Amino acid sequence: MKDIKVGIVGLGRLGSVHAQNLAFKIPGCKLVAACSLEQKELDWAKDYLKVEYTTTDYMKMVDEADIEAVVIVSSSPEHCWMIEYALDAGKHVFTDKPLGCSLEECKRAEAAVERHPDKLFFLGFMRRYDPSYADAKAQIDAGHIGKPYLVKATGLDPEALVESCIKFSKTSGGIFIDAASHDIDLMRWFLGGEVTEVYAAGTNFKHPEFAENGDTETGMAMLKFDNGTVAFLHVGRTAPHGYHTETEIVGTEAHIRVAGVPWKDRVMVYDQYGARQEIVENFPQRFAEAYLLEMVDFIDCIQKDRKPELTVYDGTKATLVTYAITDSFHTGKPVTVKY
Template identity: 50%
Template sequence: MEKIRIGSVGLGRLGLRHAENVASKIPGASLHALCDLDEDLLARTADRLGVPWRYTDFDQMIQNSEIDAVVLVSPSGLHTGQIEAALKAGKHVFTEKPLGVTVEECKVAERAVEAHPDRVFMIGFMRRFDESYMYAHEKVMRGEIGKPVLFRSYSQDPESCIEGAIKYAGHSGGQFLDMAVHDIDLARWFVGSEPQNVYAIGGCYAHPEFGQYNDGDNVSCLMKFQNDTMVFLFAGRTAPHGYNVETEIIGTTGILRIASVPQKNMVEVLDSYGVRRECSDNFLDRFESSYVREIQEFVDCIREGRKPSVSVYDGTKCTEIAYRCKEAFETGQLLEF
């Protein structure tokens, strides 16, 4: 089978990484088109990666019959409309999270996917494609730690990135949708159940700017899932040490911890400060291989005529849960699902 010809949309940090991966690291795929509003960035990137088609208009790009699939790394508010348009144009679709910035938008995406069952649709919950998380998930599924009792997951961005977070806060959907959505997805994946109730707390401990959006710079929630598993999630913007994602699953006969020390690699530095391990600087560093692996899965599904394990309904469910967490945070009440 010939290579899947991909058009990638958006050249921000993650969009650029996806474009580079498709261009050089995904067997069975070729980067056939790029789309971005910044014409200079578009031209430079397309020239560097050898991309023949360049667009500043998404609707024009998806009319190109030489493109088989699109990778959407556009602003969150554009996802639903672009998903719908691309599927209607006969393209397979991979979209970064969130599926939509409202539950209503997610339902629109669901209907679009249902209307085109011959197309492959996949949402980018990349942590499911991280080697450590995949390994731990297999152990849980095999019952090696017994029945899960508690799922705990932290996502922390470095304080050094706070200006970008504040700038984006007005249309991020809040901490639970913007950051904790990955932890929500992991909880559902590991626990194999859905939330029953949620209580959330947090605040603006260092940056009051988030308060105008009824949000915090550090937030947390405790959920009880329908199978009685306890789920605790924390999302913070002020980590002094760097980017940090860690997870723990406590079972009746064992415990799994993933990245409890957020080390960049296996190197230990011995210098005038003592002995230390350096941390990852950002999400692109920490989940470098995961971003390759998820796009490879998308391409393989197209080539093999199968559907990904991550579906449009996972995107909707995580958005629903994130907004319920946000409502619990805003009201200070224990809320049922």
């Protein structure tokens, strides 16, 4: 089976993870092109990854590079037009979340996918590939917890990165849009329903700069689903101990908790503070295996001409829910989700 030739756009924190996986760790593919606005990132791709073709022009890469697939890890507002351009050029497409930043953008991506049913579109909700979350889903599907009716999700960025979060909050659209889409995708996946209504609130006790930017350092939301199930969301940016992701699925017969304590490894440190374990520092570290497994599946889907479980419509629905939660946060009122 021949190697799939891939080009990537975006070589930042997450893009560099995907690029290294494609270049070194995934059988059946060859990373041959890279696009970035930063020349130092292109130099890194050429020198370290041995990429043959580099450019600062995305359309030029799609049109000129000898590639069959494009991996999009650019800034969120660029996703949908890049998806459209690559599909219209006859390329298979992987894109990181979110699908788009508005309903109009998402519909543009949907139309592009629908125009090209012979091309693969792959959405990067990588937590479905995390072994712990995948095992939780398998246990739910097997009926081991009875009927799942409640999901409680927590996602906290570390206090150590709060200054970059404050800067980003000026343009991000808010904490729910920025940080909640993975949790919403998991809620839909685990509960088997669609969100119908949301109510959100937020608090600022450490960093008033978030409020000055129209955002919040900590956000909470309750979500109602069309099958009678419910979910609670807690996102924040000031965890003192490190990056913290935790999900609990409550069923009629049992509960499942994923990553209740986000241990970095199995090492126990004994010092003047007692016996303790270190915590993961960031999301690329916590989900390193998931990022690799999702890209393995992307290449495998192309080679075997099969469709992934996730669709472009999953991306639209997650985007709509994050915007509804953001509207509720700003208005202080429940918001009906309209698809």
